[in-house]
Amino acid sequence: MDILDDLKYRGLINQVTDEEGLREALKKPVTFYCGFDPTASSLHAGNLLIIVIMMRLQKTGHHPIALVGGGTGMIGDPSGRSTERQLNTKEVVDGFSESLKTQLSRFLDFDHGTATYLNNSQWLGKLSTIEFLRDVGKHFPLNYMLSKESVQSRMEAGISFTEFSYMLLQSFDYLNLYENQGCTLEIGGSDQWGNITAGLELIRRKGHEKPAFGLTFPLITKSDGTKFGKSMGGAIWLDPEKTTPYEWYQFWINASDDDVVNYLKYFTFLSRDEIEVLADEVRNHPEERKAQKTLAREMTKLVHGENALTEAEKITDALFSGDVSQLTAAEIRQGFRAFPTFDAPSKEPVKLVDLIVEAGVASSKRQAREDIGNGAIYVNGARRTQLDDVLTEQDRIDGRYIIIRRGKKKYTLIKY
Template identity: 60%
Template sequence: MSKLLHDLQFRGLINQVTDEEGLSKALEEHAMKLYSGFDPTADSLHIGHLLPVLTLKRFQDNGHYPIALVGGGTGLIGDPSGKKAERTLNTSDIVQEWSDRIKGQLSRFLDFEAEKNPAMIVNNYDWIGSLDVISFLRDVGKNFGVNYMLAKDSVQSRIESGISFTEFSYMILQSYDFLKLYQNNDCKLQIGGSDQWGNITAGLELIRKSEENSKAFGLTIPLVTKADGTKFGKTEGGAIWLDADKTSPYEFYQFWINTDDRDVVKYLKFFTFLSQEQINELEKEVETAPEKRSAQKTLAEEVTKLVHGEDSLQQAIKISEALFSGDIKQLTGNEILEGFKDVPTTEIDESEIGLIDLLIQAKISPSKRQAREDISNGAIYINGERHQDLNMVISEEEKIDGKFTVIRRGKKKYFLIRYK
């Protein structure tokens, strides 16, 4: 087995592969071009896309040529794989805008300027957009038997609930992508999530029928799961996006640091470029000293740095440490906004306000009597410091960057005060 496939196997990144022996030999003999597709179904990729992106990067790091296909064409159709219902169709201008944004995100991970083996981005709208219906049906569609398509899991799972001809034809279009890249770019390998197996093997069949003496391969990586049964990449606030404006680096860092002990070693293998020795060492720590959470900290640091860069990682760590220690005053206004994005927030007009009145206005305490009791009992913290003066007035000194005051009631209940 080739060194690269051996590493992918150690990491649990090979779910299914066609002709493993042939692929291993081909990877050893010469640099190979491979691709994975990313349909623009939103204005950002999310962490569900991270595994195929990083797998492309692993191939590039081993001397191969990754091609990131942005589905400007297939994104107008909708992939039924893994979906229980028909997708909402987006307009072509929205799909084009999302395609451009995804191109920018992919460039964080793949090196398009590399001297020896630069990555490449293609958009399948370039060949699907100009394909007329007669050519599509005669030259492409004739190669697909309906029984063959019905047998695929992505279609089977939707037969009862219903599938339109539009989504039914998605498999043919993705197969056509593989054929075009094989013909135009000498691309011999397609990778994707395990839900793409049917589409990938259909592409291989189309290449076999269209090209004499063809040799191409397919490889799927497992869908990421969580030990507790909940869906990976989802939180109460929604999806974890790669766009910092949609999911802040601090939220991103927190997502990874809260990984379950049962999942953390698997995620280290999937999402980091640590060596086998480093991962094995962290695995021992999970078993012998789980309370240190060394594996989770390493995972959070590695993935946050990879996606958002060193500066954003350091800011996320700074916010995390400030919240843990209660030393809120060391944070800037922007860091306050990032760290307290989801806590109850109240806007205040007054430049100065008594603490008791503030607790009532911000609904931190339900009554003046309770507010006095909370203050007297030492349950109220302002920017991390306990205050027990019933006559205290919030002044400029308690405003971080002149804009925010963070109030904590008890051990965990945080409230954010914003000044107009």
């Protein structure tokens, strides 16, 4: 199966400018690029799709260029947006660009020539207004630009000349990479189709004859129609400081039966046969959630590594079983970010009854005594039933945490 057929099986092809021409070109090594505008300090789960596609192409012998938009990021892409972006300062954009370079280097090796990192501020920052208008702008009739969906969708609400010019800047990126890097393929999400085809048009109008191509991939949504890559806490980030490996693992393991097989196709490097076996498991034994567990393992290994996967599974098992006493302080910080946390005002011993009232586990001392007497209170996974129980330094995990559970699932973290 060639790379285009593999992408088709995985549901990853949305539009191709010349499929047969591209298929023929891909029989030899092709240099291709994808752009990442630095609008935040981290990429997110939605960006991961395009990174994985770059890795797929690289595995079949093609050369990826990861282009971070230090220049275009100063302007703002109107694609897929109903309002103008808030413009960041150069210092902020430069900082975001460096963060993205670091993240991308975990997936694409920039140090040994197998992948290339570039920042379009290298050429856009040197481009004068007159030069840009003469050498780029003159090749784009106004009616051509107005026909693009990214512009049409904004006409009623309004679009500034700044964002209107984004298409020309991205087109210049493709031309620059075509002429100086031998790049003949641009890939991106389906919302980038207009920008990609504009770049191809500029290459053609500049008189170049060597074929160049564009390839887009569908934007992912969940089966219920909600946006992919979001959780109750917001975006799911690749940065472990923003989304911990445990939270990342939980995002994937909680995929619905309707979504999980597609996610296995989109994001993992499992073979077609392996995916079909898991699809059968979803149909015949959905309660075992083998596909979700496989997806969570593969995605956590890919983004955070084997050690982080081991920690995430350990935390998951501890929370499911209630046996949290074996968790380290670092694992507790990961696993309990979404749970209520109470900062203990003192390191002195404290009565259990008083602590669970102060921490909001129980609404009153009467309720606290009832919960303890009924066996509903657990400290670090162990049931506590004595009304006069006192918690001391020996009860603190790594000297810093006590985990109180009321009933089966209601956890509260006490932090010292």
